[in-house]
Amino acid sequence: MKYMIMTFGSAEAGLAAMGREWMLEMVQFMLKLDKDLRGSGELVDEHGLADGSQAKTVRFQNGIPVPTDGPFAESKESLVGYWIVDVENEERAIEIASRIVAFVKNPIEVRRVMDAPPDF
Amino acid sequence: MQSPIEDLLRELAPQVLGALVRRSGQFNDSEDAVQEALVAAARQWPREGTPDNPRSWLLTVASRRLTDQLRSETARRRREETVAVLELPVQGDASAQDDTLTLLFLCCHPSLSPPSQLALTLRAVGGLTTAEIARAFLVPEATMAQRISRAKERIRSAGATFAMPPASERHERLRVVLHVLYLVFNEGYTTSSGSELNRADLTTEAIRLARMLHQLVPEEGEVAGLLALMLLTDARRAARSTADGWIVPLDEQRRELWNSDQIHEGVALLTQTLGKVPVGPYQLQAAIAAIHDEAPTAGDTDWPQILALYEVLERVTPSPVVTLNRAVAIAMVNGPLAGLAVLGTLDGDERMAHNHRLEAVRAHLLERAGELAAARDSYRKAARMTASIPEQRYLALKAANLA
Numbered sequence A: 001m002k003y004m005i006m007t008f009g010s011a012e013a014g015l016a017a018m019g020r021e022w023m024l025e026m027v028q029f030m031l032k033l034d035k036d037l038r039g040s041g042e043l044v045d046e047h048g049l050a051d052g053s054q055a056k057t058v059r060f061q062n063g064i065p066v067p068t069d070g071p072f073a074e075s076k077e078s079l080v081g082y083w084i085v086d087v088e089n090e091e092r093a094i095e096i097a098s099r100i101v102a103f104v105k106n107p108i109e110v111r112r113v114m115d116a117p118p119d120f
Numbered sequence B: 001m002q003s004p005i006e007d008l009l010r011e012l013a014p015q016v017l018g019a020l021v022r023r024s025g026q027f028n029d030s031e032d033a034v035q036e037a038l039v040a041a042a043r044q045w046p047r048e049g050t051p052d053n054p055r056s057w058l059l060t061v062a063s064r065r066l067t068d069q070l071r072s073e074t075a076r077r078r079r080e081e082t083v084a085v086l087e088l089p090v091q092g093d094a095s096a097q098d099d100t101l102t103l104l105f106l107c108c109h110p111s112l113s114p115p116s117q118l119a120l121t122l123r124a125v126g127g128l129t130t131a132e133i134a135r136a137f138l139v140p141e142a143t144m145a146q147r148i149s150r151a152k153e154r155i156r157s158a159g160a161t162f163a164m165p166p167a168s169e170r171h172e173r174l175r176v177v178l179h180v181l182y183l184v185f186n187e188g189y190t191t192s193s194g195s196e197l198n199r200a201d202l203t204t205e206a207i208r209l210a211r212m213l214h215q216l217v218p219e220e221g222e223v224a225g226l227l228a229l230m231l232l233t234d235a236r237r238a239a240r241s242t243a244d245g246w247i248v249p250l251d252e253q254r255r256e257l258w259n260s261d262q263i264h265e266g267v268a269l270l271t272q273t274l275g276k277v278p279v280g281p282y283q284l285q286a287a288i289a290a291i292h293d294e295a296p297t298a299g300d301t302d303w304p305q306i307l308a309l310y311e312v313l314e315r316v317t318p319s320p321v322v323t324l325n326r327a328v329a330i331a332m333v334n335g336p337l338a339g340l341a342v343l344g345t346l347d348g349d350e351r352m353a354h355n356h357r358l359e360a361v362r363a364h365l366l367e368r369a370g371e372l373a374a375a376r377d378s379y380r381k382a383a384r385m386t387a388s389i390p391e392q393r394y395l396a397l398k399a400a401n402l403a
Helices: A011-017 A020-039 A090-104 B004-024 B027-048 B054-072 B079-086 B093-107 B114-125 B130-136 B141-157 B167-189 B200-216 B221-234 B260-273 B281-294 B303-316 B320-334 B336-344 B356-368 B372-385 B389-401
Strands: A002-009 A043-048 A056-061 A064-069 A078-086 A108-112
Touching (some): A002 A011, A002 A090, A011 B372, A020 A043, A020 A090, A020 B389, A078 A090, B004 B027, B004 B054, B004 B093, B004 B114, B027 B141, B093 B114, B093 B200, B114 B141, B130 B141, B130 B200, B167 B221, B200 B221, B260 B281, B303 B320, B320 B356, B336 B356, B356 B389, B372 B389
Antiparallel strands (some): A002 A078, A002 A108
């Protein structure tokens, strides 16, 4: 089954709070995670997203689509990046997410990708 | 890295396609047929040995595929005539070189968008498979197949013919071809997004195609200039990032890792070209790259000379990116405050509003000027703006160093 594992945050807060050592460790952590998920044959896709401050949201206003600056969510946190993994079961997806949470300390959303065959 | 068979196939691909288009008058179907012949050869030759005349083997197989294709498509336009034309004898080898050039012009047709020009050039002239091109651009194969097929359709509907552009258009059309090769190189050298800093396969392919083009039109100074620029830039590839993917800036690179063969070749090309033909932007950028490459240490870099070249470049092709580079050179010659003053002229420029490099350069100059708090803010701002993960990490680390 496929799961999308999503991290949220903002570069602004991250850049202000994180020191040099943490940054170096973070890069090592991400490289290791990437290597492990590739090695186990579970990684389908992964991408980091450009910062939310660069985002545009297109809304339907007064009958027409109107683009505005900024991400959709009202909070400062927005989607930072995601992994799509093809794993045995939900427990394994949660295990991967837990490993990331233990490091980044921010909440992570785990969502099933709808790819189940129809029931009949 | 690549087998001799693959090298041979890529070299022959445009020649075979050119010959087939000449005989059939059909670009789209011929291109598919040649691609199939290349795939068949890549499968058979390693097992059964390379045929005595590889070019005619490919041409025979591709012709057969094309005939089959046209026969199977009933009610296809001018079907009978086309099949008849196919039986005409092959034109002599003398035209193979011209055909390759004609193909390049066709694939870089002005009616196509740059992503389509890139994809079609890599497939029809470069002999890469759709799967390889898709991998290089990090998109699904089906997407790339569709992009290529739409590009071919568009060329057809634009009424393009398989012929050299008239002399009056040649200069402009060549400029487009060079831009496409430059984009292929850049796509490989600094991936515009994603986590890998360089995709060497694309830079290697861009250099191969530029070298081929230079052999076809040795008298064109800008072709030599672009090839030199690619060689002199790619020469630093091994030194520009660490094994962990961290960017190493030019002044901190281990110069013993630079590729001296490529540097020699690039400098020799420039020496043959500069002063003999009208100077153009690729030659100027190559000359700047050569000055960096020939300095034994970063401290030995001849910045006044680089500044002079940027001033000429800005007159030849004015753009905010050139101004940005000139600001760096001015800072190296006259100090960071002089550089910052030049950056100030770019602040209101809409074209730079979403370009992180302006902020990154500002951060660097502020740091050199001792304005550490302002430098840190600029590094952070640049880190938020870039779409490249290695660059974001580099800029964030620079900010953290000043915290």
